[in-house]
Amino acid sequence: MQGRNISDIIEAYLKQILAESERIEIKRSEIAELFNCVPSQINYVIKTRFTIQRGYLVQSKRGGGGYIRIEKVKLLDDRDMLDTMIQLIGEQINQRDALALVQKLYDDQVIERKEANLVLAATSHETLAVADRNLEEQLRAHILIGILNHLRYERE
Amino acid sequence: MQGRNISDIIEAYLKQILAESERIEIKRSEIAELFNCVPSQINYVIKTRFTIQRGYLVQSKRGGGGYIRIEKVKLLDDRDMLDTMIQLIGEQINQRDALALVQKLYDDQVIERKEANLVLAATSHETLAVADRNLEEQLRAHILIGILNHLRYERE
DNA sequence: TTAACTTTGACTAATATTGACTATTATTAT
DNA sequence: ATAATAATAGTCAATATTAGTCAAAGTTAA
Known part of the structure; x- marks a missing residue:
């Protein structure tokens, strides 16, 4: 599960932050720049690794001051x-x-x-x-x- | 609902006041100055965030002593x-x-x-x-x- | 070898910001 | 009174600032 590819690395990075806080709010372009990839890769990471099945809720907003918010939720039985x-x-x-x-x-x-x-x-x-x-x-x-x-x- | 952009901040500011009084009367240019934006941005905020669907009634008057009044309305029974x-x-x-x-x-x-x-x-x-x-x-x-x-x- | 997964980027969509121009109302000068 | 001027707010379209989609191309693992 480690840094085999960029997507895994980004996933780990985000989850590390989520280990300490319930939610994070990122700016897509910033994360993309941080990991030196195209912005849409962030969407790919989120779509494949932060699904509701895995207990993550994702919300976003476009335009000035836009963001992507990832929240860890408690799954029920x-x-x-x-x-x-x-x-x-x-x-x-x-x-x-x-x-x-x-x-x-x-x-x-x-x-x-x-x-x-x-x-x-x-x-x-x-x-x-x-x-x-x-x-x-x-x-x-x-x-x-x-x-x-x-x-x-x-x-x- | 937080302050990632000016519009959100202005929205929060107005709603904070509305939380205590049923209505608020502002002078467009003053609010614009307070938040360091152009006056028409106030119209944008009102148009997108204080709609009747959300339970707000907006009235205004131009000319000397003009104002914009925002009122929280109850949709009756x-x-x-x-x-x-x-x-x-x-x-x-x-x-x-x-x-x-x-x-x-x-x-x-x-x-x-x-x-x-x-x-x-x-x-x-x-x-x-x-x-x-x-x-x-x-x-x-x-x-x-x-x-x-x-x-x-x-x-x- | 092939099927799944990843990377990339061109195009699209949503939202916010700005400013020039317009409309309305109040005040002042004649 | 009326006309000119000042003081407001409104509209709209251009531009800016984000994020989303999708499919082609590349890579990896079974």
Whole structure:
């Protein structure tokens, strides 16, 4: 895992800082310059090594005073189930299966009733019927996966 | 929300004052001078950060003794607020405005933190970036409106 | 040898800053 | 009163300052 390549070195550098503080805020161009690489390599490092699956939350802002912020988050115990669910959803999912999935989340007390209803509202046929059936099911899949990924970690 | 650029700093300054009083009246040139920027930057800050979606009402007057007044508004009772918000969303909405809207829902205690995060997950760019930008914003609008309509009867 | 991973850079997108020009209102001079 | 002037704020487009995307090219490991 050591300095085999620049990406690994940058990863180590960032993680070393993250070992001491919960979050860091970098300026992409500065880090790029520091490691003598192109700025987009920073995006590559983040995309491959600071994923939510590994417990990192990344936010950024462009323009003057822009930044990339990496935050270490506490992953919850349900993540194996979440992984399974995400796999199960795949590329698309119909409303009936979505309902079953949300029901299971509720039964397992990952979400509460009110939250479950929110998710159902967001993924209902009525809400998503903007295009053809295929696109609708794809969208439902995307939204559910986005939600499941958010359920991975604890927030303050 | 911190001070990486002048606009953020000005925003924070104004909000700090607004945290204590319901309204604030400023003289554009004075604020500009205080933060060492051109006067029109104040307009930029107001336009991007003190929108009605975020719960601010802005009024101004030119000429001698002119001012800009920023007022924190309550969107009346919940039912009216939901209607108002649905109107504000319209046919499409970008992620930034959606964030502001959800923030407002949270601030007004219509939804709780975890629910707010779920909504944000469901409407994030990452989740909805399946087609072109226009469709993405339309979808975001649909989902948000679906959720708001759901909140009408969920709350009681 | 090939499949996965890394590096690079051209192009795109988002956000912020600036200033010239315009519009409105108040005050002063006639 | 009216006209000129001063004192505000508003608009808009050009420019600046960031970060993101994507695919081609290069490298490495199985």
